[in-house]
Amino acid sequence: DTEVTQTPKHLVMGMTNKKSLKCEQHMGHRAMYWYKQKAKKPPELMFVYSYEKLSINESVPSRFSPECPNSSLLNLHLHALQPEDSALYLCASSQDPGSTYEQYFGPGTRLTVT
Amino acid sequence: TQLLEQSPQFLSIQEGENLTVYCNSSSVFSSLQWYRQEPGEGPVLLVTVVTGGEVKKLKRLTFQFGDARKDSSLHITAAQPGDTGLYLCAGALFSSGSARQLTFGSGTQLTVLP
Numbered sequence: 037d038t039e040v041t042q043t044p045k046h047l048v049m050g051m052t053n054k055k056s057l058k059c060e061q062h063m064g065h066r067a068m069y070w071y072k073q074k075a076k077k078p079p080e081l082m083f084v085y086s087y088e089k090l091s092i093n094e095s096v097p098s099r100f101s102p103e104c105p106n107s108s109l110l111n112l113h114l115h116a117l118q119p120e121d122s123a124l125y126l127c128a129s130s131q132d133p134g135s136t137y138e139q140y141f142g143p144g145t146r147l148t149v150t
Numbered sequence: 151t152q153l154l155e156q157s158p159q160f161l162s163i164q165e166g167e168n169l170t171v172y173c174n175s176s177s178v179f180s181s182l183q184w185y186r187q188e189p190g191e192g193p194v195l196l197v198t199v200v201t202g203g204e205v206k207k208l209k210r211l212t213f214q215f216g217d218a219r220k221d222s223s224l225h226i227t228a229a230q231p232g233d234t235g236l237y238l239c240a241g242a243l244f245s246s247g248s249a250r251q252l253t254f255g256s257g258t259q260l261t262v263l264p
Contacts, residue, residue: 076257077257078240079254126193139195139240139252140195141192144192146190
């Protein structure tokens with residue numbers, strides 16, 4: 037089973053709202069990732085969690101706040117977003133941060149900021 | 151400067167034609183993955199190549215890793231409309247550290263017309 041699940045599938049939020057994106061995997065993977073993807077462009081890395089600790093933050097604005105409650109779950113808390121933050125947000129996981137780096141992606145959350 | 155150059159960026163062909171997508175870099179990768187992504191969905195892992203000169207086949211898709219592990223190609227034989235999608239190569243660089251990241255190519259948007 038190589039499934040990564042994400043909820044919600046779609047999210048529309050105003051610039052003053054607070055919302056959260058959720059990601060879950062039950063493959064025993066120890067690295068989890070958040071990516072942002074604009075249409076027809078490659079994913080852009082936002083955060084990496086390695087063994088439930090934040091190991092990479094790609095200079096993401098503080099209006100995006102990641103959280104890793106346990107080894108299976110990854111959240112992305114959103115607050116005071118801008119319209120340019122509208123994108124597909126992808127979660128991914130890999131078995132071991134130091135292995136062959138095969139990453140398995142979830143279906144994504146399509147976020148629209150109005 | 152893009153670390154992984156992917157070409158062509160767009161490709162529109164007729165059903166039954168063959169095509170090749172290229173992924174090139176001046177850097178050496180420890181492994182390279184190919185993904186296919188359909189609109190509104192997350193990237194799906196197609197293959198991982200690890201050894202220089204390695205060739206892997208997945209039905210009508212043939213993947214090759216360059217001898218020097220700096221480049222890769224994806225060849226599709228007798229393309230079908232179901233092959234339509236965004237093809238992404240992603241490489242893992244040799245490095246030390248606890249959490250490494252993939253470097254994505256710019257993507258190839260393939261359209262196969264019936």
